Amino acid sequence: MDILRVQEIKGYTTVTKIPNTPSQIKGVLNLRGTIVPIIELRTKFGMPTIDYTAFTVIIVVVVRDKVMGLVVDSVSDVLNIDKQDIQPPPQFGAMVDVSFLNGMGKSGDKLVAILDMDRLLSEGEVQVSAATAAAAAA
Numbered sequence: 808m809d810i811l812r813v814q815e816i817k818g819y820t821t822v823t824k825i826p827n828t829p830s831q832i833k834g835v836l837n838l839r840g841t842i843v844p845i846i847e848l849r850t851k852f853g854m855p856t857i858d859y860t861a862f863t864v865i866i867v868v869v870v871r872d873k874v875m876g877l878v879v880d881s882v883s884d885v886l887n888i889d890k891q892d893i894q895p896p897p898q899f900g901a902m903v904d905v906s907f908l909n910g911m912g913k914s915g916d917k918l919v920a921i922l923d924m925d926r927l928l929s930e931g932e933v934q935v936s937a938a939t940a941a942a943a944a945a
Contacts, residue, residue, distance in 0.1 A: 816864050817867065818865075820836065822834035823835050823836070823943060828935065836876055844937070851927075851928075859878075893910040907923055907927045
């Protein structure tokens, strides 16, 4: 993801669960007086869940002018990838949605998926996350 969208990276701390929210919304976190909805990317992407470790972090980002936290397995590097080393995302046809990808970046001999923060969550998911945070703040 674009580093300019990241407000901070913090170690995972327990979040407050909110009833009747979609499974990818783990709850909310009070971040210096701001109630931030927390979304688990593994669940969002349909991946199997794993136990959180000391490396599990919350990346606090801005998505469509809303502050949200994304639970990820770990953060290992901040990469500077030249534009010429970024390819369009692969096309799998209608079977696989890759609309949340800006592209695939080449870093050494590895490929890195580059997330588009504005397309990562649907408008409905952003609204539900905002409503979850508002309900927790009330």
